[in-house]
Amino acid sequence: MARRANAPASADLDVRKATILEAVVSEHIDTNQPVGSSSVASSADIGVSPATVRSEMVSLEREGYLAQPHTSAGRIPTDKGYRYFVDHLENGVLGPAQQQQISDFFASVRGEVEDVLEQTSTLLSQMTSYTAVVVGATHAHASILSAQLVNIDAHHQLLVTVFSDGSVIKHSLAPHFEVDHETCAEASRQLNALLIGTTLESAVQVPSRSDHVAQLVRDSVAVLHAQQPTADGEQVFIGGSSRVADSFDGVDTVRKVLSILEQELLVVSLVQDMLSRGLSVAIGSENGFEPLSTCAVVVAPVTIDGTPAGAVGLLGPTRMKYQEAMAAAGAVSQHLARHFGGDEEHANH
Amino acid sequence: MARRANAPASADLDVRKATILEAVVSEHIDTNQPVGSSSVASSADIGVSPATVRSEMVSLEREGYLAQPHTSAGRIPTDKGYRYFVDHLENGVLGPAQQQQISDFFASVRGEVEDVLEQTSTLLSQMTSYTAVVVGATHAHASILSAQLVNIDAHHQLLVTVFSDGSVIKHSLAPHFEVDHETCAEASRQLNALLIGTTLESAVQVPSRSDHVAQLVRDSVAVLHAQQPTADGEQVFIGGSSRVADSFDGVDTVRKVLSILEQELLVVSLVQDMLSRGLSVAIGSENGFEPLSTCAVVVAPVTIDGTPAGAVGLLGPTRMKYQEAMAAAGAVSQHLARHFGGDEEHANH
DNA sequence: GCTGGCACTCGGTAGAATCGAGTGCTAACA
DNA sequence: TGTTAGCACTCGATTCTACCGAGTGCCAGC
Numbered sequence: 001m002a003r004r005a006n007a008p009a010s011a012d013l014d015v016r017k018a019t020i021l022e023a024v025v026s027e028h029i030d031t032n033q034p035v036g037s038s039s040v041a042s043s044a045d046i047g048v049s050p051a052t053v054r055s056e057m058v059s060l061e062r063e064g065y066l067a068q069p070h071t072s073a074g075r076i077p078t079d080k081g082y083r084y085f086v087d088h089l090e091n092g093v094l095g096p097a098q099q100q101q102i103s104d105f106f107a108s109v110r111g112e113v114e115d116v117l118e119q120t121s122t123l124l125s126q127m128t129s130y131t132a133v134v135v136g137a138t139h140a141h142a143s144i145l146s147a148q149l150v151n152i153d154a155h156h157q158l159l160v161t162v163f164s165d166g167s168v169i170k171h172s173l174a175p176h177f178e179v180d181h182e183t184c185a186e187a188s189r190q191l192n193a194l195l196i197g198t199t200l201e202s203a204v205q206v207p208s209r210s211d212h213v214a215q216l217v218r219d220s221v222a223v224l225h226a227q228q229p230t231a232d233g234e235q236v237f238i239g240g241s242s243r244v245a246d247s248f249d250g251v252d253t254v255r256k257v258l259s260i261l262e263q264e265l266l267v268v269s270l271v272q273d274m275l276s277r278g279l280s281v282a283i284g285s286e287n288g289f290e291p292l293s294t295c296a297v298v299v300a301p302v303t304i305d306g307t308p309a310g311a312v313g314l315l316g317p318t319r320m321k322y323q324e325a326m327a328a329a330g331a332v333s334q335h336l337a338r339h340f341g342g343d344e345e346h347a348n349h
Numbered sequence: 350m351a352r353r354a355n356a357p358a359s360a361d362l363d364v365r366k367a368t369i370l371e372a373v374v375s376e377h378i379d380t381n382q383p384v385g386s387s388s389v390a391s392s393a394d395i396g397v398s399p400a401t402v403r404s405e406m407v408s409l410e411r412e413g414y415l416a417q418p419h420t421s422a423g424r425i426p427t428d429k430g431y432r433y434f435v436d437h438l439e440n441g442v443l444g445p446a447q448q449q450q451i452s453d454f455f456a457s458v459r460g461e462v463e464d465v466l467e468q469t470s471t472l473l474s475q476m477t478s479y480t481a482v483v484v485g486a487t488h489a490h491a492s493i494l495s496a497q498l499v500n501i502d503a504h505h506q507l508l509v510t511v512f513s514d515g516s517v518i519k520h521s522l523a524p525h526f527e528v529d530h531e532t533c534a535e536a537s538r539q540l541n542a543l544l545i546g547t548t549l550e551s552a553v554q555v556p557s558r559s560d561h562v563a564q565l566v567r568d569s570v571a572v573l574h575a576q577q578p579t580a581d582g583e584q585v586f587i588g589g590s591s592r593v594a595d596s597f598d599g600v601d602t603v604r605k606v607l608s609i610l611e612q613e614l615l616v617v618s619l620v621q622d623m624l625s626r627g628l629s630v631a632i633g634s635e636n637g638f639e640p641l642s643t644c645a646v647v648v649a650p651v652t653i654d655g656t657p658a659g660a661v662g663l664l665g666p667t668r669m670k671y672q673e674a675m676a677a678a679g680a681v682s683q684h685l686a687r688h689f690g691g692d693e694e695h696a697n698h
Numbered sequence: 699g700c701t702g703g704c705a706c707t708c709g710g711t712a713g714a715a716t717c718g719a720g721t722g723c724t725a726a727c728a
Numbered sequence: 729t730g731t732t733a734g735c736a737c738t739c740g741a742t743t744c745t746a747c748c749g750a751g752t753g754c755c756a757g758c
Contacts, residue, residue, distance in 0.1 A: 051702070162509060245604035251600060422719080
């Protein structure tokens with residue numbers, strides 16, 4: 001994994017240039033300052049003088065890996081520079097303390113899936129001090145275990161549907177006729193007969209009669225299947241959004257990023273887009289939203305029994321600590337998969 | 350309502366001082382700058398010279414209503430100054446455009462309660478450009494309409510409980526013995542018999558037998574009633590958290606406030622504390638959290654059929670536009686109450 | 699091809715000068 | 729007695745200057 005999935009076939013730099021580039025990137029990540037030739041020359045184990053480093057740097061700048069904020073300042077990495085750095089990163093290893101922290105967390109966490117995912121996002125955020133995103137997959141493919149119509153009053157019913165992945169969704173109905181308990185119970189029975197074992201994608205033969213029971217059944221199926229097109233099944237949990245405030249300098253950047261995070265749909269599509277492109281890191285402009293041009297996003301898919309079940313992600317500045325972030329996201333995603341795939345085989349998404 | 354609920358019995362200022370104080374507060378809210386005596390003298394309809402205003406100002410400062418950032422700058426209001434200002438505020442009226450916006454929203458909004466509340470928080474935030482908080486009350490007092498135990502697999506069951514307020518909660522069970530469909534269905538029947546009509550606060554006589562059905566029933570009741578002590582029934586929806594970023598200047602303030610917002614429990618307790626003290630506005634130190642010392646919070650209770658059902662709130666800087674904020678929060682809370690109390694009598698909290 | 703040397707650039711910082719909004723005080727006035 | 733005009737004073741903000749120094753690009757020599 002020293003080379004990430006579909007890394008762009010960046011014409012490989014020669015060894016020295018690569019060393020210099022990596023030195024610049026890691027020092028800039030540490031200090032948030034432009035990096036000069038002399039500190040590179042002294043820091044790394046390249047036995048060359050600053051002058052040589054400098055001439056390599058102009059070359060790296062011509063090739064688009066580095067940029068200088070202004071003449072006579074050091075260099076800072078471009079998105080392309082970060083990309084090269086990330087593509088050539090060794091797999092980081094989590095510190096024992098952090099591993100322990102994750103293990104402890106998953107050993108002691110309890111509650112419903114949503115609670116676990118919520119808390120996981122907080123954990124990940126605390127570990128990395130970046131904003132964490134946990135996405136739970138949709139239940140599009142889960143089959144229905146139970147569909148119950150509950151009579152709230154004569155004009156309000158609640159359709160409660162339980163899926164094989166343990167998720168529950170509800171829909172309200174407000175028919176224009178009065179419904180007594182008997183009618184409701186009968187509709188409930190018919191819905192169960194009709195829906196159990198199907199998925200949201202299955203076609204269902206609804207009764208065409210015009211009595212109240214049939215109408216209730218038809219309405220219920222309709223409102224349930226209407227769920228599908230919105231693709232709204234995913235759940236998003238965002239942990240540590242306050243971390244945005246210390247990841248970026250300008251208040252307006254903070255505002256923009258928070259604003260993106262507020263639109264959860266955007267976040268989901270971002271993460272899913274990355275996964276479908278096989279990316280685990282998106283840097284600056286790579287993630288497609290202008291306001292995120294100074295952000296980097298790290299994602300790790302959560303795979304249970306071979307099927308994609310969600311993802312965990314981290315959002316930080318482009319100068320984020322990629323190795324730590326990737327290691328943390330990877331470890332947490334694996335623990336999540338084990339947690340839901342292992343002892344709780346079906347209580348997951 | 351020109352005087353708010355239990356306004357501190359602030360020894361009333363004489364008319365001129367009050368006018369001056371109000372002028373200072375409103376100008377400072379507008380400009381975010383210290384206000385000088387001359388602008389007060391010219392702005393308001395007090396026919397006195399700046400010199401007179403000045404001498405009144407030193408008096409107001411001695412009494413704690415004003416402060417000066419440094420010698421030879423204008424005055425800014427203290428929390429006490431804002432308090433006086435708010436206590437003597439006329440009831441603001443929403444602009445017709447905003448009223449229309451609210452009406453349109455509630456006319457077109459649909460979906461489950463949670464969705465409505467979520468979108469309401471966004472609406473309120475957009476209208477005011479402050480961060481909005483919508484709190485839905487707990488279902489502690491709602492009675493149980495249905496309790497169903499669904500068999501996910503032999504070792505995992507899901508208890509799905511529907512309340513009379515239309516809310517649904519789920520709990521997983523993981524018994525150590527195998528459960529077949531028949532056992533599960535029987536337990537479900539017994540649970541229904543046992544729980545329907547009770548509330549989470551009711552004592553329930555569970556079977557003492559030791560067969561699997563009885564164990565399932567006992568476990569279910571236990572896990573359900575365990576919900577209670579956490580008082581976790583409230584739902585919190587926060588809209589426009591990115592607005593924090595343009596309400597405050599310092600990045601660290603932004604961080605602190607976001608951090609508070611992340612801890613939803615804190616937010617809930619803050620709002621409830623304010624309601625129980627009969628406050629509709631908390632200014633700076635009044636809201637009890639040090640990081641919120643530069644914040645003001647406006648809340649309006651949502652009352653349905655005479656019983657408290659939640660609250661809507663707005664969080665902004667102490668120099669927020671109180672009149673607008675209070676008007677908006679009040680209007681939205683009323684619309685919410687009507688929305689859930691009127692045509693959907695029971696589909697609410 | 700590498701390196702030391704060197705002139706040059708230019709952002710950042712420090713200090714001085716200045717500006718001006720706003721104050722507090724006092725003496726005069728109604 | 730309350731109000732006001734006048735005035736000296738304060739002090740943050742702004743501007744300007746000088747200057748430092750980190751870092752560069754280039755070149756000549758090794």
